[in-house]
Amino acid sequence: MTDQSIYAYISGKKPIIEKALDHLLTPPPGNRAERVYQSMRYTVLNGGKRLRAILVMATAEALKHRATSVVKAACATEFVHACSLILDDLPSMDNATMRRGRPANHLEFGEATAVLAADALLMESLNLVSDNCTEVALPADLTARAVRALADAVGPEGMIGGQHVDLEIAGRSADFETLEYVCSHKTGALFTLCVQLGALLSRAREFEIQALENYAKNLGLAFQIRDDILDEVGDPDSLGKNVHQDAGRTTFATQFGIDAARKAVHDLCNVAVDSLQALPVKSAPLVALARYVSETEE
């Protein structure tokens, strides 16, 4: 798959995802918490790259299932991602003011509504996964496993653990192991969830799940290091968010330097691609997604 065609692949999937996200975040008639829905919509429907949702869909396709059979699970991962953005930006966390060119959620809706919207997104993401399992008539054990995959990806052994340690190391140096923990939990856990959901809903075999998890773990780590590089050297206008916003934050880029961080991104994406060898048919979109993460402009 060429650079050209991965962009075409992404452009083909995005409208499906955007339409589903918009539909799924329509407040039910007579709802009294409309402002909470507005707050959820504000962060979810804000022109993200949809890499996570596309990863769920590309995983299903790599396993010869239709991308449209996993749309709800794909949207669930975008909900979880949006939740993490809202929480990250809170005054008690990164205290960020801008996100994708607009005021952070808590500045637009107030902190109470932002926190409630973040939790509402988590709950709706579980509804989506559960509904998707029912739609594809998944057996009980795989349904329970999909729910657990989401809960674990977010929980204290996942994103929440990563965020906690990230805040803990702010303002001081951290060893390689700690930085890897933060990246693999803050970001990697959600990338891993994407392939797990795509795989479980497509009834993948265990060795396929394993290969996809290895791919996602390395891709997620690469993606987070890339994000930290952009935070150091990126252009705030094109990024649409604050850069250097956490002068005190310790990342691969601040700790080992930009060049070492760039090399790590490159190497991790190669390992991610190699992991796909274990699949019966190598998936061109999954390979191209790894190249895309590795080579995005700074």
Next chain:
Amino acid sequence: MTDQSIYAYISGKKPIIEKALDHLLTPPPGNRAERVYQSMRYTVLNGGKRLRAILVMATAEALKHRATSVVKAACATEFVHACSLILDDLPSMDNATMRRGRPANHLEFGEATAVLAADALLMESLNLVSDNCTEVALPADLTARAVRALADAVGPEGMIGGQHVDLEIAGRSADFETLEYVCSHKTGALFTLCVQLGALLSRAREFEIQALENYAKNLGLAFQIRDDILDEVGDPDSLGKNVHQDAGRTTFATQFGIDAARKAVHDLCNVAVDSLQALPVKSAPLVALARYVSETEE
């Protein structure tokens, strides 16, 4: 069931619940987010009445299932409850300083950790429900329904919606319908979840679920109004939390007066008990729990 025996019933169940909660909140070996676990434990293991967990167990028993077969789901409802207490007390919400005789979670652990712990409790509650479904070999459709029951009870059509409107009406008068919305969503949704989980895991028939939901809806409403009465006239030392903490908050008690609120509690508990008539065998503990809510000392 006499007053005496409902206390004995509660005393018999509590140690089972406390032991399970303690066990389920033990950080896995090598965990790096220990402070998040400490924060979760701080609020969960703080000597609550465990009414919600007991309601799950009493529901299973009313349907001739063993209380111990629903212990994980029972603990899940206590996790959700603890999450709601942490969020309620946040500076951006009720800004409370004391809870059950100790500093509020965010004062003990900081706001960032408190928010992460609250979310972690939600995620773990879903793991517990999912595990419990697997343990009792529940079919896929009922497993998905149990997950959805929890997600809906917390989400924008449940607790989150109730909390949002509660904050919205602070400092101004509210009509009966709005106050009922707040009580039934902030508290009633979780009581309803308790009987839903107990019933689904016991493979109850639809008419039984319906009867139990009616019971729980009324019981939850009564319980919240009771709580608001205690906030007005209760003794802070015996309650272990601030009273009059939200001078601006609008509740049944502030809006319609203490006497009208007391009468509402009494009537709602009677309706709750009447709802149980539809069950094949009337459950003495469920009846006694309603009396217990109705008659707790102020």
